[in-house]
Amino acid sequence: MTKKNIHRRSILALSMGAVALGFAAHSQAADYPAKPINFIVPFAAGSATDLLARALGQSVTADGKQSVIVDNKAGASGMIAAQHVAKAAPDGYTVLITTNTTQSANEHLYKKLPYDPVKDFAPVTGLGKGGQVLVVNSASAYKNVGELLAAAKKMPGKLSFGSGSSSSRVAGEMLKQLAGVDILHVPYKSNPLAITDLLGGQIDMMITDTSTGIPQIKSGKLRALGYSTKTRSAQLPDVPTLEEAGVKGYDMGYWFAAYVPAGTPKEVVARLNELLKNATKSAAATSFYATAGSVAWTTTPEELAQFQASDALKWGKVIKAAGIQPE
Structure with missing residues (x-):
């Protein structure tokens, strides 16, 4: 067999292989x-x-x-x-x-x-x-964002916030940066785990996704202080946005x-x-x-x-x- 024929056979084999793969992919998608x-x-x-x-x-x-x-x-x-x-x-x-x-x-x-x-x-x-909501334990002394931030300024590094996701963490860090306060970050594997410690009094606050926070807010176990996006949540119409509460420029969804x-x-x-x-x-x-x-x-x-x-x-x-x- 000549080198030319071998080359042609190789090209044909490769072409047939490509076609077969194409048919396989198509069949996989169809099924x-x-x-x-x-x-x-x-x-x-x-x-x-x-x-x-x-x-x-x-x-x-x-x-x-x-x-x-x-x-x-x-x-x-x-x-x-x-x-x-x-x-x-x-x-x-x-x-x-x-x-x-x-x-x-x-x-x-x-x-x-x-x-x-x-x-x-x-x-x-x-x-x-969606957006996130700043929450504290319902037994907390802080009734609004202003009171919470005032306490954080009086006691740098003494208050703590939990987070179980990057969204939650960055939301808390953004609050610190825009409000000019020092609050200790406590990491968790997930937001529900952080909520558990918030309910137990191990941490002072957190900014959590509304799906995790709203049931606890509705049950009266947590108090909502502020919402993270530019507009209020339809599920929490009485809760001001963090910007409305005085944290200018805050927007984190x-x-x-x-x-x-x-x-x-x-x-x-x-x-x-x-x-x-x-x-x-x-x-x-x-x-x-x-x-x-x-x-x-x-x-x-x-x-x-x-x-x-x-x-x-x-x-x-x-x-x-x-x-x-x-x-």
Whole structure:
């Protein structure tokens, strides 16, 4: 056999292999989902992200005819879960249901990440946006933001705030920076765990997602002092924004989104995008948004990638201005 024929055979074999891979990817997408889907949540059960994942999972299970398993891998500001998904098979069956914590904030809060928030993931869709609420124990002597900050100025470093996510931490650090006060930061694996210590009197305050905070506020166990975004929460209409309460320029929200491992076939991403968009309109998800103080927010994969890029820049500026040094 001549070298020319061998070369032609090699090209033909490579071409046939590429076609076969193409057919395999197409078949995989056409059959998706063909087995249970794992929703990996970076925070503990009971957190806002967990509650949203479970609400969405009900709809995806019904529409996709396959069960959705919610797996909470809490800890390390979401890095454990993000790393797990980054290393998973790129087939659409391991989905990161996450927030700006893992995708925008962590790269500015830690010197080394066990994952790349851009290169290791394929964006699927945005899922929701919301704000946070500054809360104290209902037995606390502080009845409003002014009283709390006055005490913090009189006792530098004596009051403490807890946080179980980067959003919660940066929100607290921003309060310190804009109000010019020194409050001790106490880290937790998740916001519900910080709430437990707040209820127990181990910490003085925290700025938590509304999904975690509102039930405790409604039950009378926590007192809401201020809301983190520029506009008040529909669920807490009597609670002033932190800016209204005197902390000028304060505005710090959060967002939810879905990602899969980089290299996941575009057809699978598109199908998952469709399933999740439909899920945000389900009764369970609508109930979550209404009670959590957040709103549905969906995107194309490309729109989410662009949003994440701009949001990461914003978080970088906020974290630097707050004087937070990467750990």
